[in-house]
Amino acid sequence: xxxxxxxxxxxxxxxPQWNSxxxxxxxxxxxxxxxxxxxxxxxxxxxxxxxxxxxxAAPDIREQINREKDLHPKTGLRSTPIAGIVLTNGDxxxxxxxxxxRERTPYVLYAHPxxxxxxxxxxxxxVLALGVVTRESLTLDRTVPLAGPGAVDSGLRIxxxxxxxxxxxxxxxxxxxxxxxxxxxDTIGLEITHAEGGGRLVFIGNCxxxxxxxxxxxAGADLVFFDGTLWRDDEMIKRREGVxxxxxMGHLSMAGENGVMQALRNQDIGxxxxxxxxxxxxxxxxxxxxxxxxxxxxxxxxxDGMRLEVP
Ligand code: MLT
Ligand code: MN
Numbered sequence: 001x002x003x004x005x006x007x008x009x010x011x012x013x014x015x016p017q018w019n020s021x022x023x024x025x026x027x028x029x030x031x032x033x034x035x036x037x038x039x040x041x042x043x044x045x046x047x048x049x050x051x052x053x054x055x056x057a058a059p060d061i062r063e064q065i066n067r068e069k070d071l072h073p074k075t076g077l078r079s080t081p082i083a084g085i086v087l088t089n090g091d092x093x094x095x096x097x098x099x100x101x102r103e104r105t106p107y108v109l110y111a112h113p114x115x116x117x118x119x120x121x122x123x124x125x126x127v128l129a130l131g132v133v134t135r136e137s138l139t140l141d142r143t144v145p146l147a148g149p150g151a152v153d154s155g156l157r158i159x160x161x162x163x164x165x166x167x168x169x170x171x172x173x174x175x176x177x178x179x180x181x182x183x184x185x186d187t188i189g190l191e192i193t194h195a196e197g198g199g200r201l202v203f204i205g206n207c208x209x210x211x212x213x214x215x216x217x218x219a220g221a222d223l224v225f226f227d228g229t230l231w232r233d234d235e236m237i238k239r240r241e242g243v244x245x246x247x248x249m250g251h252l253s254m255a256g257e258n259g260v261m262q263a264l265r266n267q268d269i270g271x272x273x274x275x276x277x278x279x280x281x282x283x284x285x286x287x288x289x290x291x292x293x294x295x296x297x298x299x300x301x302x303x304d305g306m307r308l309e310v311p
Contacts, residue, residue, distance in 0.1 A: 083148025
């Protein structure tokens with residue numbers, strides 16, 4: 001059994017976003033039950049409900065931990081049920097939360113070498129004392145146990161795999177052409193299974209295209225979390241809330257010809273859940289026509305505090 005806890009459902013900026021005066025953000029601030037606030041994307045997984053591994057350290061992680069009893073310290077004066085953090089990219093909304101977890105309680109940080117290199121270029125992350133926060137480099141397509149401090153096997157296995165995406169926004173290099181210096185490993189997806197068998201969870205929080213690799217990974221999965229940043233590729237421009245398309249930001253859209261729903265329509269997937277949903281995406285609002293459309297397609301929209309299980 002894999003226990004899954006959604007810590008945050010929103011994309012970078014969260015919902016409501018600090019500087020957005022959109023109708024949806026105003027509804028969220030007003031306590032509208034169809035526009036529930038959401039923190040930035042992260043999930044936690046556990047085999048036993050006691051030791052947890054957090055996928056991506058959102059800037060909101062402090063609030064997320066405080067909100068979830070399962071993540072509160074249970075023993076001694078200083079401890080945490082969080083045995084490890086797995087990073088799937090180097091974006092601010094995936095790594096900034098590490099700065100909250102700096103008070104010298106051990107956990108293991110799992111990431112691709114490309115992401116460790118980004119962290120090493122930013123001296124502020126030296127606040128994570130090496131030797132306390134230990135590192136496990138992930139190799140694409142190689143399955144490893146999630147173990148945590150002391151190499152105590154949790155029973156969970158992860159397999160990182162390459163996903164079409166983009167280098168972190170603050171690492172973009174215009175001189176390197178159309179992909180801004182993106183390399184394999186900048187964006188990964190994760191397959192999560194249990195050593196004793198059972199179901200398979202696939203987490204793809206950032207994705208620019210459904211290629212054959214992505215398609216093969218999600219096929220037959222019991223639970224898939226998928227990048228739900230935008231409804232349509234040009235929605236931020238059309239709404240005059242931004243200048244970039246989803247593709248420019250490294251994100252596929254939910255709807256339309258080349259959207260996620262269309263791309264995965266005929267896949268055999270148990271439960272399909274959108275996560276990393278931008279505050280401009282109308283499907284984030286529960287009473288929108290777009291939300292109904294998603295649900296009619298068999299998709300769910302993650303929300304903060306959502307609990308799921310993979311048998
Ligand atoms: C993204 O998902 O595109 C990033 O989180 C953007 C950002 O860093 O704000
Ligand atoms: Mn993001």
